[in-house]
Amino acid sequence: MDLREMFPMKLGFGGLRLPTNGEKDHIEYDKMCEMVDEYMSAGGKYFDTSFIYHRGKSEEAMAACVVDRFGRDSFCLSDKLPLWAVDGKIDLQSVFDVQLKKCHVDFFDFYLLHNVNRNDTDFIEKSDAFEFQQRLKREGKIRFAGFSFHDTPEMLDKILTEHSGLDFVQLQINYYDWLSNYVQSKKCYEVAVSHNMPVVVMETVRGGGLSSLPPAADQLLRNVQPQSSASSLAIRFAASLDNVFMVLSGMSNIDHVRDNCSYMRADKFKKLSDAEYETIQQITKIIKMNKKINCIECGSCSEVCPENIEIDKILSIYNDSQLFGNYNFPEMHFNIHVRGNSAKKCIKCGACQTVCPKGIQIVDNISAICKIYDK
Template sequence: MKKLAFGMMRLPKFDENDDSTVDFEQVNEMADLFLDKGFTFFDTAYPYHMGNSEIAFRKAVVEKYPRDSYVVADKLPLFLITSEDQLEPIFSEQLERTGLDYFDYYLLHNVSGFSEQGFLNVDSFAFANKKKQEGKIKHLGLSTHANAEYLDNILTIHPEMEFVLLQINYLDWENEGVESRKCYEVACKHNKPVLVMEPLKGGFLADIPPEAEKLMKDYNPDASVISWALRFVASLDNVCMVLTGASSLKQLEENIDDFENFTPLNDEEYEILDKVREIINSNITVECTKCKYCLDACPEEINIPKLFDLYNNEKIQDLGDWTPVGNAYVNYSKLPGVGLASDCSECGACVEECPQHIDIPEVMKDVAKTFETDYYGFVD
């Protein structure tokens, strides 16, 4: 099986401010291309695109292709589960949305500290194992944003997990908060194959500082910055699948090209990535992956990932008083019903949901200070 997976978390949308507005026609074209090129693995989840990711998969793949021509992974949303009586209805709804009789791969979604109510107070592991025994799940695993020690404990308690889905990219590899390398090593210790999410860190590694990109281009003018990131994770021995969340047909075409012509990184390329990492870390401010887990927790309805994306780009570019990014913030602020950085009440609810352990209220203060200035027409 080819290592590239079609991640369906960031599908093309008609309205960038409404995750439910999936462009089904473009998704159909993307799925056709993906399968035509010999790739077969799709990844979706219950909350993606407010349920429309699973539906998009059914329309683009299940209703058009033989069952043996693709494999799919879906996930049990632990963070939404508070009682046993939710398990069967959610699982049944997933089968209905996707149009499937069984899942090739099924994961307990984000096994970590802030989803413990979904697997400690409720025995979701036992439920998933039961579904596997019934033939509704072929391979059972878990995804996590937890640290290495937590993952080690979970895999020790639940050796029946067949694989793990981990956040790995070259920027997070030695990150003390994310612990990508340490989590990867834990999976290896437990003999669990690794699927990779966030190889581009939510798209952040697609737009790196010019001096970092120059190092890559000087070595290989034909290789994109995205291909470097994808090759880093695909070169890891225990990685069996790499999920990329393409948001357009063009992005998917580029990802496919990278994997069709894949060669592992050599020693010199690893050294270049070390230098690239140093440059990025000297510029990066907030390590947000745009997972959006924080959004439902915010009582002020602040689009935290969007503001952090603007903030990171502003800090990296540092162009002076007026910047395209600052202008984008002003335009965004004029949309009806949007929450701004200055609206943050510092309640801390978002912090509990953040897999990256970001002190969101503290950062929001500087986001407001950066953008909501007299220069841009903001007044106290």
């Protein structure tokens, strides 16, 4: 079955930002049930959770609000195995069994290795995690095997080349990160296409950052589409990509569900028009005008650095953390994209600063930033 044909509505119900009473691990089931009902009545079928979301409570919430209330064939459940959280525990089967139990199911429709990246390669090899997934598939314990991913396009290509039997990949894709120098949504998407690998999209609205725009960007949207929410542009951007079969949205209340479903239900969805793509480009420019450090991501500094420090990525991760808060996990991105090539290696030769077209005080800036993230 081609996953790209499987779901008439491409909107997925994310399990990372469920309604709570303020405490991450206290999910409000009555509110979530109302949201689930609204989503399913609009044609939604895809629920996404993980071993670690909401301090381990997201899986239980999916059990109570979805699995226990609807027939098993009326929804798809996607769960993830966080390799870093079970580090040292090579017996992945016992983790998987706990997940089935917490979710009140005897199989998962979609099962992912969570956040596969270069730092996990040793553990993946030791635990034979990709083969573990294939065994689960043969045993009928999962229907589709995939992994979520935040590393580089080159790393994605390597994994997809080296491992067979994978059915999909989950990528961070949104219009702000499309040309980012570290997330590289566009290039990662193109790698997935080149492997004919269907894609699930995560961080569609960048942890909510693209749901509430700076005033000038919001005004631009109002001028073009007075009735549309900022989220609609971000969600439809991802859903307009042909190789994408599911777009996750971290909906936190019933209004989010109503808004998302209003333009994503099968009978309403429209791909973005050329004019909307143009609006998105302008909005991105406006968001970037508020960057703390005026780096244009030209990369010249990193090219001349004798210590191979990832200068431009360090600055971008920091700038994005200031624009979007910590919702998009700057530490995680730092660990993946910079680790080992941080300011700790700087010999203060000054070569980077001589080529910077913006005259940025690079040495001081990267040193201060790396103190935050390089733990």
